[in-house]
Amino acid sequence: MHEQEFHQLVNIEQGLVSPRIFIEPEIYEWELERIFARCWLYLAHESQIPEPGDYVAAFMGEDPMIVCRDPQGHIRAFLNSCTHRGMRVCREEAGHTKAFRCPYHGWTFDTAGKLIGVPRLNDGYFRQLEKEKWGLIEVAQLATYKGLIFASWDPEAPSLDDYLGDMKWYIDLMVDRLEGGSEVIGGVHKWVIPANWKFAADNFVGDMYHVPVSHGSGLALGLISERDISRGFQVSVGNGHGRGGADQWDVESWSDPASPHLKFLYENREEITHRLGQQRAQILLAGHGTIFPNFSFLDIPGFLTFRVWHPRGPERMEIWSWCVVEKKAPPEVKNMMRLAYLAQFGPGGVVEQDDGENWSQCTLAMRGRVRRRYMLNYQMGLGRQQVRPGIPGQTSPTIWSEIGQRGFYRRWLELMTAPRWSDVNTGGESNGRDESPV
Amino acid sequence: MDEMRAQFEAERFLYREAKLLDERRFEEWLDLLTDDVRYWMPVGNLEGAGAPDGQHLSYFEDNKQTLMLRIKRLGTGFAHAEDPPSRTRHLISNIVVEAFTEAELKVSANFIVFRGRLETEEDLFVGRREDVLRKVDGQWKLAARKILLDHNVIGAKNLSLFF
DSSP: OOOOGGGGGGGGTEEOOOOOGGGGGHHHHHHHIIITTOOOOEEEEEGOSSSTTOOOEETTTEEEEEEOTTTOOOOEEESSOTTTTTOSSSSSSSOOSEEEEOOOTTOEETTTTOOEEEETTTTSTTTTOOOOGGSSSSEEEEEEEEEEEEEEEEESSHHHHHHHHHHHHHHHHHHHTTTTTTEOOOOOEEEEESSHHHHHHHHHHHOTTHHHHHHHHHHTTTOOOOHHHSSSEEEEEETEEEEEEOOOOGGGOTTTTTTTHHHHHHHHHHHHHHHHHHHHHOSOOEEEEEEETTTEEEEEETTTEEEEEEOSTTEEEEEEEEEETTTTSSSHHHHHHHHHHHHSSSTTTTTTTHHHHHHHHHHHHHHTGGGGGEEEOOOOTTTTOOOOOTTOOOEEESSSSOOHHHHHHHHHHHHHHSSSSSGOOSGGGGGTOOOOOO | OHHHHHHHHHHHHHHHHHHHHHHHHHHHHTEEEEEEEEEESSSSSSHHHSSOOBBBEEEEEEEEHHHHHHHHTTSSSGGGGGOOOOEEEEEEEEEEEEEEEEEEEEEEEEEEEEEEEEETTEEEEEEEEEEEEEEEEEEEEEEEEEESSOOOOOOSSOSSSSS
């Protein structure tokens, strides 16, 4: 496959995307290289590794990672693979340690990645092993944004600050509304859906359209308010990021599962306004969104969840999903957020159950040779973008728009066809990159 | 109540309950639960079950009302994950009565739940349940169920079934 062929798969101007990008192994291999080995990927939340020696497992694409705090307290991220034979040096999901000892031959690495122990150094390597060259393989760049840990394998990638760009305006809503920021509830929902990772990223980046149908049971049961999901707008934020949601919340949004959290935020509105300004205090919740490529969030009345869609082959994703709460919230509010999250989301959640059904059956229905010839329709709201005062990014007139997905796939195409980061526009939507009218 | 009787009562209850679930007689299943039932599947077999209440994720943390909601959902016409419905088979074994009185049985059991759906979808769930059965108006009812899955990453696209 030649990289120029990708232009036939994604046509943003006409709102067309080929099913091939959700199915074909060769395209998937290109993604692992050009997207997952280059972009800033979400690893973990700082609250998961507070002390030196704390570690937590993560993935970057299909590569298993160790994220830990070294003896100096710095956050580090390494491939979880011994430099000798490749064995996974850590097989726990989280914990505390001084060192990682490989169970195969015993090479031992400290939490700064340094090779500190090698059996048979004297009578096997005759002291000629250059130990300093064989430390754990470390990411090229690691940075945090308000408690969120990201890393990239590409030394040429723009800084995390530039990469997140205007998305920070929305991330602040989730993790910096109140003093102390956010923290993660213990435990991770992990499950597998037989569908390409982009189905989920695409769904979260800009798809409110599916909610009344996919999650019609949630509306029928009163868990989702039709009024709430119909307000607001979608935003193509730039650099492939997107979010959508209501532009204000009021007392009528206080349905039962949502009320403790919304009430808590309302009671603290003065502080939120002071920290984030009048406009964001009114928006209050970040809504649904994806930070390109595979880190998504849902910040809605009742709870906040972060999730990563790990690629596991062209037709498979592994979901890691967390429940996130305001650190400052009283225990009963945290508990209500936790219960609201797990009743609706995660593999057992009555809302999220139906997404997996749709994405897996999309995959089954598009696998055939003939279906792959016909493009998918991403035309909703095409050419209707508008700029709203004070709101970063290109916005849609109503919540019913696929502007977020078009921004996502435009960045996907740019990265898939760009040999280096310097060939990619990193200016974001605010830099005059509009969608062309139809 | 002697040990043999307790074992018999526990087995009879659990087998009948499994039959109701597999025949999708969910309303009748709901009648087998006490009004204050706690139906709980923690995340992470060990640390999840050991964490203080309210500080760890669960896959299920239901009471009778939320279980009723799950069953009601199936009739909304929008429960796509269960339309067409799953074919389930609950195999309950290794039933041990850990403690018993005339009014209460503490029972642990192993399970294998098979789920078939559509043409080729197949899932297998394996684990252990710790139940409390309580006698209400002369009938045994399920008052608490802790479900400990032996899976870590759930290999299925959802948990749209009951255990």
